[in-house]
Amino acid sequence: MKLAGKVAIVSGSGRGIGAAIATKLASEGARVVVNDIDEGPAGETVRAIEAAGGAAAACPGDVTEPAFAERFVNTALERFGGLDIIVNNAGYAWDAVIQKMTDEQWYAMLDVHATAPFRILRAATEPLRRLAKQEKDAGHVVSRKVVNVTSIAGLYGNAGQVAYAAGKAAVIGVTRALAKEWGRYNVNVNAVAFGYIRTRMTQPMGAEAAVAHVGAREVKMGVQPDMLAFMERMIPLGRGGTPEEAAGAVYLFCIPEADYVSGQVLLASGGFVM
Numbered sequence: 481m482k483l484a485g486k487v488a489i490v491s492g493s494g495r496g497i498g499a500a501i502a503t504k505l506a507s508e509g510a511r512v513v514v515n516d517i518d519e520g521p522a523g524e525t526v527r528a529i530e531a532a533g534g535a536a537a538a539c540p541g542d543v544t545e546p547a548f549a550e551r552f553v554n555t556a557l558e559r560f561g562g563l564d565i566i567v568n569n570a571g572y573a574w575d576a577v578i579q580k581m582t583d584e585q586w587y588a589m590l591d592v593h594a595t596a597p598f599r600i601l602r603a604a605t606e607p608l609r610r611l612a613k614q615e616k617d618a619g620h621v622v623s624r625k626v627v628n629v630t631s632i633a634g635l636y637g638n639a640g641q642v643a644y645a646a647g648k649a650a651v652i653g654v655t656r657a658l659a660k661e662w663g664r665y666n667v668n669v670n671a672v673a674f675g676y677i678r679t680r681m682t683q684p685m686g687a688e689a690a691v692a693h694v695g696a697r698e699v700k701m702g703v704q705p706d707m708l709a710f711m712e713r714m715i716p717l718g719r720g721g722t723p724e725e726a727a728g729a730v731y732l733f734c735i736p737e738a739d740y741v742s743g744q745v746l747l748a749s750g751g752f753v754m
């Protein structure tokens with residue numbers, strides 16, 4: 481129970497990597513606010529955590545809505561009386577080669593991967609400053625954690641993903657700048673860059689491709705099967721990762737042993753580097 485007494489918020493935790501992160505943090509004693517744009521899956525993650533003896537609360541909603549960030553942060557403060565761990569995970573890929581990429585696609589990718597984490601972190605500033613001051617006045621130090629989810633596409637680029645890669649690179653900039661800004665509040669700010677993790681987002685694309693509903697639009701999920709086969713050949717461990725393995729990398733940044741690690745990007749890619 482390395483996270484006993486901690487309160488965490490995890491965006492996009494209705495399914496995939498986010499659900500595994502929320503479940504892992506809860507299994508280590510954190511009380512978790514579960515967010516997803518899809519209310520049903522968010523409720524399922526909450527019920528799974530509770531069934532395992534943990535504590536969780538749902539905060540459904542679209543992270544790109546301007547008013548969302550305050551509601552997300554306030555849910556943690558009001559339901560669980562604190563805020564110790566912030567995981568910006570919500571996201572999806574809406575891909576095209578540059579000549580076919582619309583302004584709407586471009587801004588959607590920047591909104592979900594960079595603007596939404598920025599707003600959530602901005603909304604958390606005042607409570608985190610207040611808590612750090614109270615603790616300093618009381619003579620003790622509490623380390624808090626931010627983990628932003630990025631991608632190998634954000635670090636190295638990927639064909640067909642100009643907008644996604646830009647959004648994922650932007651959140652690395654947010655991570656490094658905020659690590660410098662929030663050191664004075666004892667907040668560690670890091671990022672995890674995933675390679676190929678087997679989720680809805682990376683399922684083999686076919687006739688029955690899953691569709692994500694984002695606002696009024698439908699975005700097809702998935703990756704071409706030959707691309708998935710190529711990626712598996714290139715990964716030293718020889719396979720895509722599971723959501724639980726992905727969550728493990730995020731967890732490493734949340735534990736007390738990482739209290740002196742900040743401003744870093746950890747690659748969780750089965751050894752794959754470009």
Ligand SMILES: NC(=O)c1ccc[n+]([C@@H]2O[C@H](COP(=O)([O-])OP(=O)(O)OC[C@H]3O[C@@H](n4cnc5c(N)ncnc54)[C@H](O)[C@@H]3O)[C@@H](O)[C@H]2O)c1
Pocket residue numbers: 491492493494495496497498515516517518521541542543544569570571572573592629630631632673674675676677678679680681682694
């Ligand atoms: N799967 C991979 O190989 C991979 C690789 C690199 C990075 N990532 C990143 O990991 C994160 C999680 O992806 P995943 O693979 O678990 O995908 P997923 O589709 O299984 O899960 C993502 C979840 O985020 C939610 N979501 C999407 N947009 C949202 C919004 N605007 N507001 C609130 N919730 C929203 C979805 O409803 C979904 O439940 C994403 O940021 C993704 O870009 C994934």
